[in-house]
Amino acid sequence: MVYLLAALHGGMLLILLSNLVYLYRGRLRAVLNEPPTVSVLVPARNEEANLPRLLHSLLAQTYPRMEIIVYDDGSEDATPALLRAVDDPRLIALRSEGPPPGWVGKVHALYQATRRASGELYLFLDADTELHDPEALRRLVERFAALPPDSILTGLTRLRGGGKLLVSLVPCAILLGLPWPLVRRVRLKTLAALNGQCWLIRASDYHAHEPHHALPDEVLEDVEIGRYLKTKGLTPCLRDVQGDVSVYMYPRFSEAWRGFRKNAYLLMGGSPVAFAGLFAFFALAFLVAPWVSPWLLLSTYVLKATTDLYARFPVWIPLLTPLSYILGALLQVDSAVSHWTGRVAWKGRRVGS
Template sequence: MSSFAAVLIGIHICVAGVLAANFVYLWMHRPSRGLHADASPDDAASISVLIPARNEAENLQRLLPSLLSQTHTPLEIWVYDDRSTDATAEVVASFNDDRLHLVSGTPLPTGWLGKPHALYQLAQRATGDWYIFLDADTELHHPEAVARWAQQFAARPTPSVATGLPRLRGGAAWLVSLVPNAMLTGLPWPLVKWVDAPSLGALNGQFWMLDAATYHTHEPHRHVRGKVLEDVEIGRYLKSNGVVPYLWDVRDELTVYMYPDTQAAWRGFRKNAYLLMGGHPLAFVLLCAFYTSTFVLAPWVVPWLWISVFGVKVATDRWNGIAWPISLLAPLSYAAGAVLQIDSAWHHWTHNVSWKGRSVAARPAPEEPASQSESG
């Protein structure tokens, strides 16, 4: 056996170990476990749900009813209409509920990208004790979902920030299925609280939860205002300030409908893939080579590693409820992931990365803190 083959086998053993450890960790961090149905509402913290929305009319018609049906009180919902060209504002206004608030967006200040700016503006208005940050393409499954999260958050170690892995749905499952695969194999979550390195930390921007006092102490969205991969950067920034990220299994409470088709998925992942692979030419080359060797080339070098390639993909797909036929496309999915990384790198290097009609190339941060004046 060659040294290269031995290294590949060792890497696959480590990947399987990380996956197994994360499955156990997530089983221990399910909000539905230990839910006390008789918890007193008088003791409930007030919660603000903050949602950035740019051309999200269709998604909000699914999300907002699921939020307005929540039993947790007190609850307020804030939506930032980030200069949408569709009926986003009209959809929000159509819900006649005092808990729902719409903020009309203004032009981006120098140095800010859209999502950090939207959520920062909402956080200045929110009055809750705790903040839940949700993407507009999510949907809550149960009226007690927020109550479950609140009880889990109340029992958290402090200081900490909670994030979660929801169920993923939508088009392009053969490509989107790489998201839970990467999150479950790429970071050993049981070690996050024990290892001080900020690089061993992240958030999933689709859902995360933080108390208002900690948010306003550290102002994470101001800190990452020019970052495309703002959720990962916030997780690392908060951890560097002693706020430890915890990952929850929120499949029972939350689904994300990421992309309608392969074309949209490719465009969406293009803006992030290069940054996830280091965001620097040297780091990208090394990490892309590592990924390609591990998941694309390895089974051709050591044939029995096909068992590992398919086994890991089947495990993460089944955990997320993704259909069996998608798992059979594992080699194609992994190969597409490698091509996507190269495509993303090229577009970043040529400053040709856009999303929803805006360039999302990282902007230089302003010398002075941006104005906190409210918009809309």
């Protein structure tokens, strides 16, 4: 048992180190002689608390060739009024009363937004994001321009807001769960993902494959779109954009729990068999291992502390590593049971697996 757990931790350490080197090497930006036109595409449902912050940061951008398309997915709060109040020709506000049968709301919203987009590049942002300064969009485009032509940029964003003990598991999963240097080298589609909070793609590549239309009912649409586009010859490339983009995922712990409950089971495979296998891996690696050997206890702290500090969480978060993992395990079980019993809901809508 000790050797098995040591091998698991050794593998995760290698993945983490390779990803950190990969991100360091990916800091390059290209010089833009002729900046391409950019369509910023934002889905919004009941986002009155977040939209003012995002729109203020977008409208402050100095990037010369930009349009902002916000698609209101049947909001029941002040979101429509907030959009009507903005007097700027760069903003295009669209609205529907909800998705048609067979579509997830966010997927439908983004698909419809791309019908109106005219940019050469599409930047997909969640409504709870914020660009840090007026040059942030230019830096994102410069990073994208430095990538090979068959690439998609997906961002490791700065995570803010409440529920940090749970939210800190997001960069942990991104940096420990997927060896990003192998995404381009290995053809397996499972070695790919996107972070739906922030990703950038050429409009021509998007429309050649229409990922939202191809995956209309995917709740975990960003991961599945990354895998789908990889099968079409495109490569998702993770870049550290923490200096450019923040995401205010949840204001408090209770909302973080409800939000992750929607996705955790799907991230764990979305079927009872896959969930059982991945949950066993999680439990062995992070809940059992620390009790088997003091070195594995140290390794558990080192892995989580490294991802926490890289993701700029407060120092008290890695100190509470065991609590984060216990909460993560309980959340996974709650998510699985909620999906099995059909009790998953988000923003007033039932969510199915």
